[in-house]
Amino acid sequence: MLFPIKVVDIELSRPLNTFEGLEGYMGLWGLVRLHGVPLGYVKAPISLGKCSAATLGKLILEDYSWAIVSQLLKNGLASPERAGDGTDKRSNPLAGSLAIETLVTLPPVDFLADYADALPLVTVAVCTRDRPEDMRRCLSAISQLDYPKLDILVVDNASKTEATQVLVEADYPQVRYIKEPRPGLDWARNRAILEAKGEIIAYTDDDVVVDAGWVRGLVQAFLESPDVMAVTGLVVPYELETEAQTLFEDYGGFGRGFQQKRYRLAPGQSLPWQWLGAGQFGTGANMAYRKSVFETVGYFDPALDVGTVTNGGGDLDMFVRVIRSGYTLVYEPTMLIRHRHRREYAQLKRQLSYNGSLYALWLKHAIAFPRQRMACLIVGLWWMFYWNIRRLIVATLHRTRFPRELILVELLGAFKGITAYPKAIKRAKEIVQQHGWQTDEPIPIPTGTSDHTADLQSLPSTAVAVRTIELSEPLQPLRGLAGYKSAQVFVSWKNSPLGSFFYFSHGQDIEKRTLCQQVVDHFVAKLLDPSQKNAWDSVWAKTVDSMTRHYGWVTTEDPTPIPDAVPVSVIVGTFDRPDDLRNCVHHLQSQQTHRPYEIVVVDNHPQSQLSTSVKAEFPNLVWVEEPRQGVAYARNAGINASKGDILITIDDDVTVPADWLEKLIAPMANPDVMVVAGNILPIELETESQQAFEFYGGLGRGFGAFTVDGQWYDLFPHKPSPVWDLGGTANAAFRSTIFSDPEIGLMDEALGPGMPSGVGEDSYLFYKVIKAGYKIAYEPKAFVWHRHRRTQAALRKQIYNYSKGHVAHNLTTWLKDSDWRGLAQVLLGLPLAHVYRIKEYLLRRSNYPISLILLEMRGNLAGPWSLWRSHVRVAKAGRSSPVLPKSVTSQSVAAPLRASGLSKESGLPLVSKS
Secondary structure (H helix, E strand, O other): OOOOEEEEEEEOOOOOOOEOOOOOOOOEEEEEEEOOEEEEEEEEOOEOOEEOHHHHHHHHHHHHHHHHHHHHHHHHHHOHHHOOOOOOHHHOOOOOOOOHHHHOOOOOOOHHHHHHHHOOOEEEEEEEOOOHHHHHHHHHHHOOOOOOOEEEEEEEEOOOOOHHHHHHHHHOOOEEEEEEOOOOHHHHHHHHHHHOOOOEEEEEEOOEEEOOOHHHHHHHHHHHOOOEEEEEEEEEEOOEOOHHHHHHHHHOOOOOOOOOEEEOOOOOOOOOHHHHOHHHHOOOOEEEEEHHHHHHHOOOOOOOOOOOOOOOOHHHHHHHHHHHOOOEEEEEEEEEEEEOOOOOHHHHHHHHHHHHHHHHHHHHHHHHOHHHHHHHHHHHHHHHHHHHHHHHHHHHHOOOOOOHHHHHHHHHHHHHHHHHHHHHHHHHHHHHHHHOOOOOOOOOOOOOOOOOOHHHOOOOEEEEEEEEEEOOOOOOOEOOOOOEEEEEEEEEEOOEEEEEEEEOOOOOOEOHHHHHHHHHHHHHHHHHOOOOOOOHHHHHHHHHHHHHHHHOOOOOOOOOOOOOOOOEEEEEEEOOOHHHHHHHHHHHOOOOOOOEEEEEEEEOOHHHOOOHHHHHHOOOOEEEEOOOOOHHHHHHHHHHHOOOOEEEEEEOOEEOOOOHHHHHHHHHHOOOEEEEEEEEEEOOOOOHHHHHHHHHOOOOOOOOOEEEOHHHHHOOOOOOOOHHHHOOOOEEEEEHHHHHOOOOOOOOOOOOOOOOOOOOHHHHHHHHHHHOOOEEEEEEEEEEEEOOOOOHHHHHHHHHHHHHHHHHHHHHHHHHHOOHHHHHHHHHHHHHHHHHHHHHHHOOOOOOOHHHHHHHHHHHHHHHHHHHHHHHHHHHHOOOOOOOOOOOOOHHHOOOOOOOOOOOOOOOOOOEOO
C-alpha cells in the first residue's frame, strides 16, 4: 500500500495547473469537476516532485471525455443562452446550437433559479462529541456554504468538556448550540429534529469539510420530486496522508459513485433483500431529510449507532425505513463533502469492528417487521459468507492488499453485532428512565407492530402521457403529469423527429435537470450531430479535438528526465561466453548518456578463466568473481558490489542500442515505480529452433507500455499473479533501495538458471515487489536484442528448464509467502492447461507440437524435486549477505524504505561516460 497520496480538486472550467512541491508523495488523486459537478477521480503519477498539467490533461481525456461531453450537453440543453430574442434567432449566434464549440463557452446553468421564490429553509445539523478542533474545521466550511436560507445547528452529545460550546459561542455567533445529555449519536440526531427550524434537515459529522455547493445539491434533489424524503451524497477523502486513510479508501471508503441513483419501491412491491445492505444508499455523514417524514416513519432508533454497544447502523436503519414506507431516496453526487478518514491504524481497526452493526440492524428489522424476517436472514447469511468469511479465506490463502487482521476484526465485530441490539435496547430504556424522553411525548420509533410498505400508496393511473420537446430551444420542465404512471417523450430537432423515450414519472412532473439527463442518456450521438450525415467516429474525434483546443489541454509532452546526477550500475552476469560478453560490453560503453554509470561484470565461472581476456580489454569494468554457480548468485554479487542508485541487470548474450539506458530508466521519474522491465527482441531467427522459441512466446512482452501495482496482485484471488508476463531480468532496472526492503530483499538463489530449479528468480523477485505494493512498469521502447538458442537440443533444454522453474516459482510463493494460489496452480492450473492444449491439438485448432507439451509436463513433474535439490545446494554453498539500507545520491529517485525510512548521501565516485 503506497502512501501518502496528494488529494486535490481539478475544475475543468479553469486552466489545468501543474501541481508542484509534491516530494514525498507517491501519487496524486484529483477529483475532476466541471462547473462544480463531480465526474470522477483521476489518479496521476508524480514525476520529480510534480504532476504536470499535460499529464493530467492526457489522463482526463482518456478517462472522462464521455462524462465531460455529457455534462456539457446537459448544461447546454437547459442554458438560456441558446434562446433567440423571440423574433429572429439570427440575432443570437448561440441560438439553438448544440455544437461542442458552443457548449464549452456556455456558463453553468443554475437549476435552482427556477425555484428562487420557493427555496426551503435548510437546517444543517452537526452532531459532535469532544472534538473541538474537528468542529472548527467543519464549521469554517459550513460558513462558506453557497445557499441563502440556512439554519445551522450544533448538537453537542454528552461531551465531557465545554470546549465545543466555547468555540461555537466565541467564533460562530450565527450557529445555534444545543447540548444533548443522552449519550448516543441517534439521540443527538433526534434532538436536531426537535430543534430544527427548516423544512429540510441536512446531517453531517464533525470530521468532514462540506463543499460550498453541498446544500444546493441536496435542495435540488428535493425540489425535483415531492416524493423524495431522503437524499444522500458523495463522500470523498479529505486527505490520504497515512496508511490507515489509504487503506480505508482502498477498502471502499464512503463514496457511492458519481451517478445519481433513485431508490423507490413500486406500488405493492416488498423491500428486496439486497436493499437491506443499506450501505449502498449512502452514509450518515452526508444525509438529508424532509422534516415531515419523521412523523410518518419515526425518529432515529437510539439503540443504534455510535455511543451505543451497536456502534453503528442508525443512518442505514433510517434509509431502509424511508424506502419501506413508499418514499423515494436519492443518491445525489453533487451533494459533496470531504471526510477526514481515521489517521491511525488502531483507529481504523476499531472503526471496521463497528461494521458488525449491520447485523444489529438486520436483527432489529427482523423483530420490527415480521414480513421481512426471511429477507433479513438471507442478507445476513449472504453477507457473512460472501463478505466476511470469503475474504478471510482469500486473505489466509495469500496475502492481500487489505490486511487479514482488519478482515478478521470485521468478522469478529459481526458476531458482536448479532448480540448487541438487545443490550442496546435495554440501555436505551435505562436512559429514558434516567433522563426521560426529549419531549413530553414519546419519540415515535417503530419497534415491532407497524410494517409500512409501498402497498399503502395509491396506485397511479396506467395511462401514459404524451409530450414533445424541441432541442433547438432550451428545455423546460414537463408539467401536467399528475395521475400518469409514465410519459412517452418525443424528441425533435428543428421540427425533425429524432426519437422518443419512456420515463416512469409516477404522477410527477419531469423537472428540467432530470429531463436534460434523460435526453443525453438516450440521444447523445444525435445531439452531437443532429443532421446524422457524418460517421460517428469522425463526429467523436471532432468533438474531442474541439474540447481539447478550447480547454488548452496539452496531451503530449516530453517526459521529465531523471537528473543526470543520478548514477546507474549495469550488472552483467556471464558464464564462459567471452565473445558474447565482449559484444555486450562494447555496446554498453557506447550509451548516449551524460550520467555516471558503471559496468559491473560478474564472472560466474572464474575457474575456467575464459573471460579474463575481456577483463584485460576493458580495464574500466568493475569485475566481480562469484564461483557459486547460478544466475541469482551472480546478480546478487553484482548488486552488493554496485554503487548506483539505479541497478540494471542484463544477460551477456544481448546487444543494447545506444539510447537503451535512458529509455529503460525513464519511467523511474515516477517515485512509485520501483522496477522497469524492457522488451527483448530476437537478433536473429535463422534456425528452426530460434523460430520455435519465438513462437513459444519468446522473451518480449509486446509493444505496448503498461504498469502494474499491488492492485494487480489482488486481481487474481484464485490463481497466482502472472508475474512472468512482466518481462525478465535479462533487461530490467531496479531502484537500489528495494534490495534492502525487508519485504523484498535479494534474488532467491534457489531459483534461476544454473540451479536444478531451472528458472524463476526474476518472476519471484517481481512477485515480491508487487506483493509489497510497489509498481512495475513495462517499457517496450527500451529493447535489447537477444540471441536465442540455435539448436534443437538447446531449445528443448530451455523449455524443460522453464517448465521446472514455473513450478519452482509457484511452490516458492506457497512455501515462503503462504500463498496457496501457488500450490493451486501446480496441482490444478497446470494440469488443466495441459489437458486443454492437448485437446486443442487433437482438434487441430493448435499447431503447437505435442512433443513440446509432453516435454513441459515432464518439466512440471520434475519441478518439486528440482526445487528441493536447489535448496540443498544453497544450504551447502551459503546465501549471499543481505543488502544493508542503500545510500542514494538523489532523493528524487529514491523511493522511501517503508520499514526503515533510511536514506543518505552517497558520494561514491563512478566512472562517467558521455
